[in-house]
Amino acid sequence: MGYLSSHLCLSDVYFFMISGLYSEEVLQGLQARDRAVFARVYEHFYPLLFATARKYLGEREQAEEVVQDVFLRLWEKDFALEHAAALKSYLFRAVINQCINHLQRNRLLETHHNTIRYLQEESYLCTFLEEQELRERIHYAVERLPEQCRRIFKLSRYKGLRNAEIAHELQLSVKTVENQMTIALRQLKAALLDPPEKPISAADRLKLLLWLVSV
Amino acid sequence: MTKPTDHYSFILLCLQSPEDEALQAQLASWLAADAAHRELYRQVCLLWEQAPHAAFFEEADAPAATARFLQLLDQTQAATPVVPLITARRRWWPAAAAVLLIAVAAGWWQYSRTRVQWIAKTTTDHPDSVLLADGSKIYLNKQATIKYPATFKGAERKVELIAGEAFFDITTNPVYPFTVVSGPAEIHVLGTSFNVKAVNTTIQVYVLTGSVAVAHQQHSLRLQAGQGASCNTRTGEIKVDSTAGNNQLAWRTRELQFTDTSLQAVCETLSNAYGVTMVLDPAISKERKLNANFSNKTLPDILQTLTALYDYQFEQLNDTIYVHLPIKR
Numbered sequence A: 001m002g003y004l005s006s007h008l009c010l011s012d013v014y015f016f017m018i019s020g021l022y023s024e025e026v027l028q029g030l031q032a033r034d035r036a037v038f039a040r041v042y043e044h045f046y047p048l049l050f051a052t053a054r055k056y057l058g059e060r061e062q063a064e065e066v067v068q069d070v071f072l073r074l075w076e077k078d079f080a081l082e083h084a085a086a087l088k089s090y091l092f093r094a095v096i097n098q099c100i101n102h103l104q105r106n107r108l109l110e111t112h113h114n115t116i117r118y119l120q121e122e123s124y125l126c127t128f129l130e131e132q133e134l135r136e137r138i139h140y141a142v143e144r145l146p147e148q149c150r151r152i153f154k155l156s157r158y159k160g161l162r163n164a165e166i167a168h169e170l171q172l173s174v175k176t177v178e179n180q181m182t183i184a185l186r187q188l189k190a191a192l193l194d195p196p197e198k199p200i201s202a203a204d205r206l207k208l209l210l211w212l213v214s215v
Numbered sequence B: 001m002t003k004p005t006d007h008y009s010f011i012l013l014c015l016q017s018p019e020d021e022a023l024q025a026q027l028a029s030w031l032a033a034d035a036a037h038r039e040l041y042r043q044v045c046l047l048w049e050q051a052p053h054a055a056f057f058e059e060a061d062a063p064a065a066t067a068r069f070l071q072l073l074d075q076t077q078a079a080t081p082v083v084p085l086i087t088a089r090r091r092w093w094p095a096a097a098a099v100l101l102i103a104v105a106a107g108w109w110q111y112s113r114t115r116v117q118w119i120a121k122t123t124t125d126h127p128d129s130v131l132l133a134d135g136s137k138i139y140l141n142k143q144a145t146i147k148y149p150a151t152f153k154g155a156e157r158k159v160e161l162i163a164g165e166a167f168f169d170i171t172t173n174p175v176y177p178f179t180v181v182s183g184p185a186e187i188h189v190l191g192t193s194f195n196v197k198a199v200n201t202t203i204q205v206y207v208l209t210g211s212v213a214v215a216h217q218q219h220s221l222r223l224q225a226g227q228g229a230s231c232n233t234r235t236g237e238i239k240v241d242s243t244a245g246n247n248q249l250a251w252r253t254r255e256l257q258f259t260d261t262s263l264q265a266v267c268e269t270l271s272n273a274y275g276v277t278m279v280l281d282p283a284i285s286k287e288r289k290l291n292a293n294f295s296n297k298t299l300p301d302i303l304q305t306l307t308a309l310y311d312y313q314f315e316q317l318n319d320t321i322y323v324h325l326p327i328k329r
Helices: A010-020 A024-031 A035-056 A060-076 A084-105 A113-119 A122-143 A147-157 A163-170 A174-192 A202-214 B007-016 B021-033 B035-058 B062-087 B092-115 B246-253 B263-274 B299-309
Strands: B118-122 B128-131 B137-140 B145-149 B157-169 B178-182 B185-189 B193-199 B202-209 B211-216 B219-224 B228-232 B238-240 B255-262 B277-280 B289-295 B313-317 B320-324
Touching: A024 A035, A024 A084, A035 A060, A035 A084, A035 A122, A035 B035, A035 B062, A060 A084, A060 B062, A084 A122, A122 A147, A122 A174, A122 B035, A147 A163, A147 A174, A147 B035, A163 A174, A174 B007, A174 B035, B007 B021, B007 B035, B021 B035, B062 B185, B062 B211, B137 B145, B157 B246, B178 B193, B185 B193, B193 B246, B202 B211, B202 B219, B202 B246, B211 B228, B219 B228, B219 B238, B246 B255, B246 B263, B255 B263, B263 B277, B263 B289, B263 B299, B263 B320, B289 B299, B299 B313
Parallel strands: B157 B178, B277 B320
Antiparallel strands: B118 B145, B128 B137, B137 B157, B145 B157, B157 B193, B178 B185, B185 B211, B193 B202, B202 B228, B211 B219, B228 B238, B255 B289, B313 B320
16 A cells, blocks of 8 residues: 555545545555554544544543544553444544543543433434434535525524624624525535436546556 | 425425414415425435434544544554553663663664664754745744655654754645654654744744644654644753734734733744844833734834833844933933
8 A cells, every 4th residue: 555655635635535434545554554554544534523422521722632542542451342333433432432531530420421321322322423424424514505694604503692693703794694594404405415417526536546547 | 484485495484383273373374285295395304303413523633534534544653663662560670771771772873773764954144034945934944944854755754853943834644744843852743833942951842734743752642733832852841832922923924913022022932033132221110011913023123113112212233222211311
């Protein structure tokens, strides 16, 4: 896997991620303590894992520390994963467990008792991981909205402001805010829930190419 | 609320006005009318309800976090061989370990020197800049010396600030972290711009963009954009410098900003920015405040303005500026 060690720009890293992140090579790279593989796996999963930890831990720094701890353990200890595809749920569970440790250490166990009980249920974890992935996709889709539309949508759904408050803050008419919110909803649904129209994605092309080269 | 014009604005209206009973009744009959309506409503509701949770992802800056993780990783790696030496019981061990460490370091230094071709650059009376092999730029103030490799080899990018002051504009590369070595202290960065000044036993760091970690032996301090720190190379103490600001970059940018700044501090900033010595008449108050912005001004221009603002005389003689009360005639 020669392209692993060479210089890559960010978009290359992204291609690498979607094309080969779940491959055995990545797993071997992690087991061989390959710094570059660690960096890329970390960068790829960071948003998902951070947002998960952040949901349970009050501070940003704590949430980041939890993710760091999980990866440092991966670096320091041997781990056995049966299949590369299990990597994501392995990391996700490790972050959840680490959050539980954190909450217990901070003697917040009682207040978080219900949360923790849910977190140890298998079925809840599966749903939660799926939800988190949807939220991550929503985040990226929101970032791709036109500027004004994005700002209005964030104020409404991230900050919980009412249309009239948003209109006042941005010096716009309420009508404009409503229109932009409608545009945002329509675009988000089209981007996230409608079936893709592209017959073959760039990532698939790359995969195909790599396969052809290897054959 | 205005009258909805299509399905989306109708659903939006319903989601935003759960208390409007007439509207909710209208929604119920709209949903009952068509299965496609129910599917659309279900999907838009899902997005609507999940969107607030997406806000946490805004805080997740993956490239910056990866940089911080890699720094941790490197510290972990560095710490591993040291552990058995510290846990050993006999007292002569630390000394032996130090000797061994120095020997290994010297050996490694010699080894890396033979491998990498280093270039030294020294400025005298004029600032200068250096373009590194990876596209990073280093701006050197007067009287500064830097040592850098002709090409970067191995897993890290490293340069050494031997003396003086320099501004670093480092290109982002998460895989190859960048390190500035200044005496016993190290500054670890990924892609960022920051200023480093090494004078006697003090190393001052100020970050303009991104973040860096200043490390000296076991001490380490993380700095974000707009933060500064100073490191005492004798004691190894690293502390946050709350007075640090963009004025520290003025030697290069020629942008100075004073907000309620005492005359004493103004003089220190000017002497740093223009490489001059300021001599204050003991008879004048050092505490008088200044509010002024200077953009791309020469030192004589600034002195002229100061003379007008304060009722003191600012006179330049070679590289020294004398501040004194006006002589009455």
